[in-house]
Amino acid sequence: MEEVLNVASSGPLGGRRARAFAGVLLCNALEWYDFAIFGILAFNLSQAFFPNDDPKTSLLATLAVFGITFVARPLGALLLGGLGDSWGRKPALLITAAMMAVGTLLIGLIPSYDSVGILSPILLLLARLLQGLSAGGEWGAASSFLIEWAPQRQRGFWTSFLSLTVALGSGLASAMAAILMTLLPPDDVAAWGWRIPFLLGSALCVVCLWLRNGMDESPVYFNTKIGRGAPLISASRPNLLSCLTAFGVTIHWTVCYYMFLIYLPIFTRSYGQVTPAQSVWSNTICTVVIMILVPVVGWLSDRYGRRPFMLVSCAAVVLLTVPAFRLIAAGASFPQIVAVQVLFGVAIAFYSGTAPAVVAEQFPTSDRSRWSSVSYATAAAVFGGFAPFISVWLTNQFGSLIAPTIYVMTASTVSSLVVLRMRETVRMSLA
Template identity: 45%
Template sequence: MAEASVLVAPSAHVADDSRKVIWAAAIGNLLEWYDFGVYAYLASLIATKFFPSSDATASLLAAFAAYGVGFLARPLGGIVIGRLGDTQGRKTALVLTIFLMAFGTVGLGLLPTYDAIGVWAPILLVILRLVQGIAAGGEWGTSTAFMVEWAPQDRRGFFGSFQQVSTAGGSLLGSAVAAIMISSFSSAAMLDWGWRVPFLLGAVLLVIGAYLRQNVDETPCYEASRQAAADQPDVSGLPLGAKAFGFTIFWTVAYYTLLAWMPSFTQRFAGLSPSQALWSNTIGLIAMVIAIPIWGALSDKIGRRPLLMASAISIALLSFPLFSLMTGGTGLALVLPIQILFGILLALYSGAGPAAISEIFPTHLRSTWMSSGYALAVAIFGGFAPFMATWLIQVTGSPVSPTYLYLLPAAMISLLVIWSLKETSGTKLS
């Protein structure tokens, strides 16, 4: 590779702007996952308002299917917005994604229900989920590239980990808001109007995020990449995108099974009340948010691969016995430490993951192919994880079947990909 194509963010520049850069990239990601979290945590209410049915399970499945439909648009967003990030800049793409996500989030809060407009209610709900999916598809890869490209060479794991801090933080915020609402208002009030409030609060994040993103500079790596475009090696993005796809499978299945779907599981099979389920989930997310930057910083010291493999192996081995314990109906005293443990173990992957997946790609391909590979895996395996878990339990009759029929195979696939990757901590971004 020509010397001009080795691109490293200037340390002084990074030191001056790092806090502003992290906040600008993280706030949009926070909005994205706040909405996705709120939808999952309020799924039973959404099912009643938009998919009324005499069969509660069928209604919940319909709500989770609409949740998953939003993920089908993520690969399109990854390709279109990711390409925009590679051709017009990371900043341009990030401003677009936050406006699209906010439109979908606030729109959900204002949407008339089935009782008001009939079949148009679920149709409009799905359309808004598709808009959010397009935004989310471009958001993850572009914001990850933005953070990692701004990072000093020896701190990319730590900087990149804040992408996942904002991801888990969005879910945490959604879980906390839903828990506060459910704890503060009656079931009738939540069903009548309370379910709208968490979605409408997304407007606050829009104002903050749009301001921050419009007032940051483009990444030094991207600017240098444009100047040295002629010296970039002729590399096909497809096989690199395929690695990102395989790398993400376990990540997304574990995230949506152990977090987004968990409140539904603990209410149905672990004897928790709706309020207990949400607060338990919220505490588990707090543990995850705290652990992510610690593991991200550690990945700069000992490498990405050991932490990634430890996460996949431990969750694959522990999920079946721990889910089996929860079904014993012992309640919050057992569920809470299990959720904290899962949060810490998943943080191993989420701490090292953003830097590791970014380092697969050269700068001029990073936004497009990382966004596309990641978004496609999330669309296929992650977005429908709550639906798949609910369906597997219904088909098999076993409440722990998602652990060995979904989590375990996902872990095995991603472990093979991780094993094939070279250790990239401390190396230069190309």
């Protein structure tokens, strides 16, 4: 990140570009920390909010809440993404940060089921829906903001940092959970320790709001919507092909993210020869690999195109998923599980380093925030958010630990077909 800030600080836009870059990305990392910690601590949350004699039933209920949250993301994308096109990227980003802070704080403070009964899971669901609205609007506004501030030939590199900060936020969530489980006895984690990451995340969001308040609006947006006297509320309809392309591109991306960074730690904890702490440490190592590789892939995509890296990612997931799940199901050791997650981390990085630019480049400036948000959030809601729930359900339904691999491989195949048919966007100019 230091290198790109140095690049950003050169030239006539200088410090304004660097402040915009830092303000979006540091805050985006905190937003995704807040969103991911729920899935990583799903076991503990299931005990607090859905107590049941059958732990699998409690876990399914918690993962259902995790998935239902994604239903709110397309609505948040439409409303907050539209606000980003009508009022500006900066106001939309401030609102998404505030909503995520409130939702995260509520989860940290909600009494358990033993204290208030059915009201407890209802409040949990409402808090997660608020987070879902925030996450739905965040991605499109942030990706539009970054790609509009980026130099012409560095769009892939700049927007790849959006994926880096998603991995950073998830990595921070994994590391926080790992530290928590390492330092506290299991009974303390179950009783009250799980609340610490949520309360900390909500406090850090205050810093996020302060950073974003100091940003300038993107020059491309200003020139297109304000500088030229264009109406703030666009009446144009979305290009259906662009929306379908962005939707199809996102399927592999979102399924892999939630399968390999949210569900896989649950799977390894249940069936591998690892402790709960080791399962999240392995996940943390995976996210570090993603963070290192994502900007490299983004930089390379500016030179060699987006499509080759995306196709390699899809092919790797199709080929590796079944052997990997079989290895873990056979009782893999901690080093073996780390190796498996690192391989999937490389595959995710190949896609995440290019996909943000590809999705944003499908749309004109006047509608970029709205329809890139809606396309991405809808795919995430339909395919990604329910991936952990579907994986547990498939395992129980078919009595096979490798049943979830069908879901992942199908998603990768669909996205690879979309990537093969779409045009290369690396040399396109922003309009």
